[in-house]
Amino acid sequence: MVTTRIAPSPTGLFHIGTARTALINYIFAKQNNGEFLLRMEDTDVARNKSEFEDDIKSGLEWLGLTWDGDIVYQKNRTKRYLDVVDALVKKEKAYTKDGAIWFKIPEGTIIFHDLIRGEVVFDGADLKDFVIMRSDGSPIFYLSGVVDDHDSDITHVIRGEEHLSNTPKQIVLLQALEWELPTYAHVPLILNADRSKMSKRKDPVSITHDFKNKGYLPEALINYLALLGWHESETQKHVPSNAEGSKLKTKKSETEIYNLNTLIKIYDVSRMQHGGAIFDREKLENMNHHYIQKMGDDELREKLNAYKGDIKNDVYNRYVSITKPRLNKFSDIANDTSWLNNPVDHDPELLVFKKSTKDTTLKALNAILTNLPKIVTYEVTKIVDMLQEVVEGNNLQNGDVFWSARVALSGLEKSPPPAELMWVLGREETIMRIERAISFLNP
Incomplete structure (x- = not known):
């Protein structure tokens, strides 16, 4: 066996x-x-x-x-x-020397x-006797x-x-x-990319800390590691694009997507390259993204809840659904998502777009408040239309409106687009947060 x-x-x-x-x-x-x-x-x-x-x-x-x-x-x-x-x-294949046991190298190749x-x-003449047991x-x-x-x-x-x-x-x-x-x-x-050997002391190589805890999926890591330094045969290249294997196109190459059961069927260790294999984290993230996109929303929410803690409410679920298309790994969802369920204490300076002013920002936020109740069907596309109407109807710039709305809702400089945030939070919560932001700007 x-x-x-x-x-x-x-x-x-x-x-x-x-x-x-x-x-x-x-x-x-x-x-x-x-x-x-x-x-x-x-x-x-x-x-x-x-x-x-x-x-x-x-x-x-x-x-x-x-x-x-x-x-x-x-x-x-x-x-x-x-x-x-x-x-x-x-x-008489080994002998004692200085308290240790040494093995005697035989002659020959x-x-x-x-x-x-x-x-x-290996030429035996190039080898020297070696210790097999310490003193x-x-x-x-x-x-x-x-x-x-x-x-x-x-x-x-x-x-x-x-x-x-x-x-x-x-x-x-x-x-x-x-x-x-x-x-x-x-x-x-x-x-590494510079062809230096990856070091467990210097490089981010821990399975637990640098992959599992960063929100990579085990099936994506398995898939990537199996293909690292390995090339498929011409026969394997024609595996059908179904559960057995499919193509993932990236900017740099075309990579095979295989689960562990399929790898057991097709893998041939003799097809590994002799030279070192470069670890490409971007390619791994592309692969991880592929596996995340294959998940149903319920499965994704379940895995994210396990990753981040047991968070089960409609606001969080909607946030997951808008984030999914951009998600490469679970840690891409901000570690601090407390703003989803708690009003934000705003930094007045952050609310103002770098090319805007306090007065213009107040004008933009008040215009949003005026137009939000007018949306009949509260969905992302309708909210985008409303924000664009605020820009065009009030002689404002995109940054005046979109930046201030983003910060008013999340308190973050980087987040999903503000229309998506408004949909996630719901109309009433959105109105409350914008009113709160205005109060910080105009105490």
Whole structure:
């Protein structure tokens, strides 16, 4: 049975690189009716934190990448590692030096087939003996990873390109132990726009903080990460534009929209590029926008309520409906939407458009008050017509009317158009807020 794994260290937050590697492992296992396992490489006692482990697990669950079986913890397997080291020493494949255990590099060439890179060759002469167990009895990654993969029956080790140089050391360990070699695949790095490697310490790469909490959808992130550095075959390009796959046209390119089930059917890890893949946040936002627009209004409101807190009233629901077409991610809806249900304490200076005056602003707001009750059918298009009539009928500029109305209703410099705000708030609330704004301008 095909078995893959993801083996993060709980020394930091679950980040975009680990998520992408987990996704590829998950897809590969499921398309082969296999299992996807989770292992915590938690031997670094000083840096391990339970909150990091929780973040890894919750991040995988949020993405829908559910692991099979129990989590393997390396900290519980010290005796097993000691037994393997003792066996290597007895075989004279390893030796003691300065209190640590070193593995003896054999002569010869190390060759293996990588699912992405093809045949990879290392000259044993370029490798040096290496430590497999520290003087304090703790195992080094090379050893513990090999032992855990063997004991978990891992058939395919799919991991980041940064581990490519570790592979020959692990292969010679496997050969010394007379264990079967897994199949390897080394996924290209994720790069910033300047082609520097994305850093979990410097760049916004946390799945929880920089994606989930910013209002990206897990299905959009899954879709984007699967296609990052991967290209479809000519056959896959002709998948019908339905539930199985559709085209998303952006300014820069044409991207495939695939859900996780479809990716399991069509994904071929061998079609990943060898070089690093540039992370394009604009493209991710376009994809996230696509998934948001596919939602029905009820589903969108439900997800937004879960994201922002339980807000259920007609005003908020109308606000969501007018915001949806412009929504790239949930955080695009202002974090502070208290103005929807509470009158605004206005800054008189902000109410006045930069090219207008206080008197002109008062004229505009009073004209709106006069014309609002005349609207028979209270809908956005009719409100737009009314505002335009206020501009033209009173020798005003657009900024005099539209700016002052926006600020009077929301207290914000940036918001949806004022006609939409008037519809969201309703006629009576709109009149009350404009009267309130006038009182701030003319106390």
